[in-house]
Amino acid sequence: MKKKEILWILIFALLFGSPFVSWFFLKNSVDTQNYENREVTEMPKISLEEYAQFPQQYETYFNDNIPWRNQLISLNSGLDLFAFRDSSNENVLIGKDGWLFFTGGTNPVEQSTGQRLLSEADLEKIAGQLTLVQRWVQSRGEKFIFFLAPNKETIYREKLPESETVVTDETEAFQLINYLKEHTDISVVWPYEELMEAKADSGMWIYSKLDTHWGNPGAYIGAKALAEELEVEMPELSEVSAELSEISRGDLANMLNVSIPNGDREYQLSGYEVEDGNQGESYMEFHQNSGSSLKLAIRRDSFGARLSKVLQHAFQDVYVAQGETDLIDVDADVFVYELVERSLENPDLGLPYLSVLSNTDENGKAVTLKAECDLNGFYISAFRQPDGTDDWQGVLIGETISQEGTTFAVPDGENGRLQIYMFLDANGEKPVHEMTLEY
Template sequence: MKKGKLIYSVLFFAVCLCPSVGMLIAKPETSSENRQLSEFPTLKTEEGKWNVEWLSQAGDYFQEHFAFRNELVTGNALLHGKLLETSTADGVIQGKNGWLYYKDSLDDYLGQNLLSDRSLYNIAHMLSMTQEALDEKDVKFLFTIAPNKNSLYGENMPYYDSLKITDETNRERLTKVLEQENVSYADLYQAFTDQDEVLYHARDSHWNNKGAALAADVLMTALNKEHDSYTDEPYEVRKDYTGDLDTMLYPLATTADDEVYYNKETTYAVAGKINSNFDPRITTVNPVKEGSLVMYRDSFGNALLPYMADAYANAYFSRGIPYQLSDVDTMNADTVVIERAERFLPEMSQFPPVLTAKEVSLTGEEESTATDAAWDVKMKPQGTVVQVSGRIKEGYLDTDSRIYLRINGTVYEAFPMDIADGDRLDDNGFCLYMPAELALADGNDLEVLITKGDKYLNIYKNIIEEDIIQ
């Protein structure tokens, strides 16, 4: 009996030590997650002081690098997924019939934590201001939303359906405000719901190549851009696609998904070397086509890129946030497209594009009502521009109040924006970019005005001291 207990104890501790001892002989583990793994901590900080966080950092390092991590993660995921039909990955929802969903889309699906009416206005008016600035340069503008997979194909979602609060979504509500703000918008949700077949991957969060071809056709039709339609183009289906959600959940036991491959040859070429279509900046050229495109996109743009690039002589695709609209001048673009995934709309309200504000004239009646109704007001140099930002106290803004800044006597309209405050979004922020040469090094006279009906209310006056390098 004692011998059996001893053998059991030895085996138990041997199994427990395998991940640690294995780190000495096994190759370093790579993560299937879309993030940077931690590095082994140093005993001293860069300042030469003892690193008091060493133990916790070492624990994080072990958790991410222990030997056979992917094998153990995969085994645990298979046990839960196949037997219990639950997901072990924080970002993945185990659906029915082999379907997987991105957990970041759950709020949209359940109708919870929806954006405020003011936040929706902030996004729509931000886009309207961008469109107006591009119109003045004779540049076409188009905004579109890539629908969440469970917005289109929710029939394979698990029990969450019973937890729905409302069928309203940020996307539906934003669409109405975009119309009010006259934003040029292409409705991909409607285009996909009009199709009889499923055009997203079962084990990935994105559309397949046929879905991307449909999206590109909708966008370029809205832009009146001559392009090749793939509606009747022959294709083959091959079961060789590895989904992002599948890789996150089962790093060593993925299941091949169907992918569509068209027989049609494209004529564009990538300028320079890229690792994949998910690179942060990609430039393409096409000598047999005309026009120049700047497209701000996210991961849905991976499969979309070939179809868009094939229609333009020059195209520039950026994943950078905030959008640097100086790209339009650099590329001499005649078209700008912004594509944003439905689940990322709350992020969009927080990052106005970098666009130099233009001087405006206020034509209505102006009334002074306060001198301290704005707070967290600051000026920050950013290259050739200065960012002026702040927040407005609660109770002053209507849903559609515009925000103007009078800086050293000149009036500009500021972008309305949301500001993250812990786990919540404050929808009362503003942001403006002005040429650095117009900011004063020894203090700037700043006033904040907002619209209320047909009046301009002056709600803040102060001198902003800031070291501005001219």
């Protein structure tokens, strides 16, 4: 073999092997965090039963764990973003002046530009779902407030690229707010105007440039609007001292796996400090000796974490949960259901609107389906499935259920489950909720 050929082989081996060799020494000193919304594949185990699938499984594992993976992805994403103004993630849209927007899920860009609207049936269903929540809350003697947080795409619509045409200002959120005002007595807090005014007057970035969420100023404005609904005063944003810091990442930047040095702005508001931003435990409590004595229970999504951390400075007792069952045992004065605009199409909380009582006496076994709150205006269809069978039997079809309950008989010793459907009409054409109960 000629020296030249040997040299080429050595060069190839060096190029191929150097990433693995350098990774061995440096992997603990570089960024290896998983920025993808999925689990990284683990090393597959070879077995006689699945040996034929091992090559494909190992290739998937290798692609997920290749040395310098984050750095290579970041380099590729950076070239797309900075050189070609293109997004390497189909769920991230690059707007004007480097603003990033989310297009996944229900696509809040389409939602906030009026490219998609709700039908009358959609509005009636959503209103019915929220009315169920309101009835359950009121049965506990609590005030109910539906808090709708605007999308970032709604507040910073002018930063969307020219390709995103605004079809109408009457977006899904405005449709729903108007419908609830006209057809229900639900108290609604929709701080759109307050946020737009603060954006214009404060000079702050109310929402994050590289993230889907609002920043501390946006959360403060939302908290102030909610407090005003409860007749609790908070200072104007202009009266609160703000300390600016510059940050380089957000959830949208993470989706692109890029870091943009000092590309975003955050503000700490004196007296209303927020720790960990939109992060938080699934259940949190905040207590202090000053502020309003009204006790708040807040069912939240990611927007509600920062919102509640601001509210803790204005109320003595605040209970916050991502799961509604965490709040069932909380004796509150006000129950706030916080939801971001992009999730407004399905606000069903799955609360225990119905319960089941079983009783056996000399006449046999009776099952009582009981309303736990006022279900006037809702119709129930229920089907029972005895344990150990695949058969479903109708026990109620399009009936109303009071808080006294509706009773039906089953054979002695029978246990099973009830599949229950709730409708806005007796014909079962307008469903709003379903649940499963054991008997």
